[in-house]
Amino acid sequence: MTTLITGGARGLGRALVENLSAAGEPVIATHRGAVPEALASGARWLKADMTDAASLAALGPSLGETAVDTLICNAGLLKDRHQDIDSGYPPELWAEMFAVNVTGVFLTVQALLPALRRAKGAKIAIISSQMGSSTRASGGSLIYRASKAAAVNLGRNLAVELKGQGISVGIYHPGWVQTDMGGPSAAITPAQSAAGLIERIHTLGPATTGCFETWDGTPFPF
DSSP: OOEEESSTTSHHHHHHHHHHHHTTOOEEEEESSOOOGGGTTTSEEEEOOTTOHHHHHTHHHHTTTOOOSEEEEOOOOOOOTTOOTTTOOOHHHHHHHHIIIIIHHHHHHHHHHHHHHHSSSOEEEEEOOGGGSGGGOOSSOHHHHHHHHHHHHHHHHHHHHHHTTTOEEEEEEOOSBSSTTTOTTOSBOHHHHHHHHHHHHHHOOTTTTTEEEETTSOBOOO
């Protein structure tokens, strides 16, 4: 059962690669920079930049006839902390973060549709955030919140589009994770989040496609 993970070289992506590789499952992971030496032999690595459409389009052909059973759209960007609403949030930051958190997700799915169709009962997991829920509108990080809300909406609509093709789509909040994005004071480790997410993805299917859940299986409001 082959899994492809975007943004696999660090943070939560790295924990997902480590978990699945340790279980003996074939893993393909994308990276933008250097691959940590400890991960180099645990997966097949493909270079991809989530802001570069040509880079993402090349993912499909690079797989040849490989079937992808699970695609985990993990790569994400949070760069708008502490922006001032009067003078911050410049348009180029909106463009960059939406390119990674929304457009890049869609283009990755689009590029990998042939590989997903080659698998039986393929799954797509979109890592969004509770900050993309309208019930968590507490202000701050406006671009990140808007982009993650868009990712939730994208996932819900992809679930409808792809259900007839036997491809299920789940959207997940990974928890507050001790990564560069979450910070050292976060509630759970990357390994804990990865284990919970993998369990969620294993249970994903036609009956639950379009779900929005936390890493521990709690349904999350849209």
